[in-house]
Amino acid sequence: MTMLEYQQEYWKKSIDYWQQTNPFFSSFSRAYRYLDTLYQLQNPRPKWSTPNNIIYEHQTLRLRHFSNQRHNDAKRPVLILPPQAGHHSNLADYSPSQSLVRVFHRYGYDVYVAHWVSATPEFKELGMNDIIRLTDEAVDQIRERTGIYKIHLVGQCQGGWQAGIYTSLYQDKISTLVTAAAPIDVQAAPSAIVEDAGLPMEFFKFLVAANNGLMSGKYILWGFKNMQAEEHYVRKYFRLWQMIENDDEDGIKRFIHFENWYEYTQMLPGRFYLDIIKNIFKENNLTKPGSFKLDGRPVDLRNINCPVIIMAGKKDHITPPAQAFALKKYISTPPQDVVEILTEGGHIGTLMGTEALREDWTAVNEVLQLAV
Incomplete structure (x- = not known):
C-alpha cells in the first residue's frame, strides 16, 4: 500500500x-x-459514451461516425438528428446503458450522428435553410462514404421536424424516416411551448438581441424548467438529499450524470431560432403545404412517400402524442407503411429512457429490418 x-x-x-x-x-x-x-455541477461537461470519429465539419455541424465493432456488413446507414434546443447532441449517446447509437449497433447498422455545436457570432445569421443545407451535406458525406444511395433518417424532438422537412425536400436520398417526440402539428393538442410561443415576436427578437444575434440555451432551459417548476427547483434536490442519507451511490452518480447533460447549454444561431418560432410554433406551417420556402423550394410534407415510423410519449408534456402522430395526415406514405409507437414515458424518456430504448427503439429496429 x-x-x-x-x-x-x-x-x-x-x-x-x-x-x-x-x-x-x-x-x-x-x-x-x-x-x-x-x-x-457548476461546470457541466457532457461526453460521448461510444467511441466515434468526426468525419466532416462545417459551420455548426460536426458529423460523427460511430463505427460498429460488432458487425462489418454493409447494412443501410442511419443518420441521427438530435434536437437543437440548447442542449448537447450526446442525447443520442447519453451513457453506455442509455444509448440510441448502441441500440442501432446491436442490429448491425452503421451509425452517424449530427453533432450540433454551440454557435459563435460568426454563424448568428444561419437560418432554417442553412440547417437543412448542413443536413444535406451530412447525408451526402454518408452516401459518398458508404456508396449507399438511400439512408435511414432518425429525428429526435426538434430533429424530428428537421428530418421531416429534409425528407420532403430530398425524398430520393431517404429510405425510411423515423421521428420521435417531434412537434409537427402544434395545434393538434395544447402544450406549454405553444402557449409561450403566443408571446409577441418582439419578445423572442429581444432574447436574440440580448446575446448579439445568438439565442442562449440558458433561456430555453429556463423555459423547460418552468413547465415543471416544482420538480426542477425543489423535488430533485430533495431526492438528492435522500440519496445521500441512504448512501445510494448509484443514484448519486445517475443524478450527477443527468444534471451534467441537462444543465449544459449552448448557443443557437439567432436567425434559426426565430425561424423555428415563426414557422413551427406560431404559424404551424408544417401543416400548410408550400406556406414557406427554404432556398426557394416550398416545404411540402406531401412529398414524403417512404416508410415512416412515428414515436410519441404517453406522458410527454412538451410534445403531446397528437402533435407527433399528426405527421401521418400530411404525408403521401400509404397507411400500411406508417408505424405508430406510443411509449410509456415522457419527452426525454421517449428519446433516451432505459425502457424506451429496450422496448420501443428495439421495435423501431425490427421494423427497419423490413425496409428495402
Whole structure:
C-alpha cells in the first residue's frame, strides 16, 4: 500500500468512526457531501459514451461516425438528428446503458450522428435553410462514404421536424424516416411551448438581441424548467438529499450524470431560432403545404412517400402524442407503411429512457429490418 492509499484509508475509517459515534458529525458530513455534489455541477461537461470519429465539419455541424465493432456488413446507414434546443447532441449517446447509437449497433447498422455545436457570432445569421443545407451535406458525406444511395433518417424532438422537412425536400436520398417526440402539428393538442410561443415576436427578437444575434440555451432551459417548476427547483434536490442519507451511490452518480447533460447549454444561431418560432410554433406551417420556402423550394410534407415510423410519449408534456402522430395526415406514405409507437414515458424518456430504448427503439429496429 502506498502512502497516499494509506492516508485515504485512514481518513475513511476515521470519518466512518465519527459518523457512527457522533450524530452531529454525521449530519455535517452529509451536508458537506450534498454541497460538494452541487459544486461539481457548476461546470457541466457532457461526453460521448461510444467511441466515434468526426468525419466532416462545417459551420455548426460536426458529423460523427460511430463505427460498429460488432458487425462489418454493409447494412443501410442511419443518420441521427438530435434536437437543437440548447442542449448537447450526446442525447443520442447519453451513457453506455442509455444509448440510441448502441441500440442501432446491436442490429448491425452503421451509425452517424449530427453533432450540433454551440454557435459563435460568426454563424448568428444561419437560418432554417442553412440547417437543412448542413443536413444535406451530412447525408451526402454518408452516401459518398458508404456508396449507399438511400439512408435511414432518425429525428429526435426538434430533429424530428428537421428530418421531416429534409425528407420532403430530398425524398430520393431517404429510405425510411423515423421521428420521435417531434412537434409537427402544434395545434393538434395544447402544450406549454405553444402557449409561450403566443408571446409577441418582439419578445423572442429581444432574447436574440440580448446575446448579439445568438439565442442562449440558458433561456430555453429556463423555459423547460418552468413547465415543471416544482420538480426542477425543489423535488430533485430533495431526492438528492435522500440519496445521500441512504448512501445510494448509484443514484448519486445517475443524478450527477443527468444534471451534467441537462444543465449544459449552448448557443443557437439567432436567425434559426426565430425561424423555428415563426414557422413551427406560431404559424404551424408544417401543416400548410408550400406556406414557406427554404432556398426557394416550398416545404411540402406531401412529398414524403417512404416508410415512416412515428414515436410519441404517453406522458410527454412538451410534445403531446397528437402533435407527433399528426405527421401521418400530411404525408403521401400509404397507411400500411406508417408505424405508430406510443411509449410509456415522457419527452426525454421517449428519446433516451432505459425502457424506451429496450422496448420501443428495439421495435423501431425490427421494423427497419423490413425496409428495402
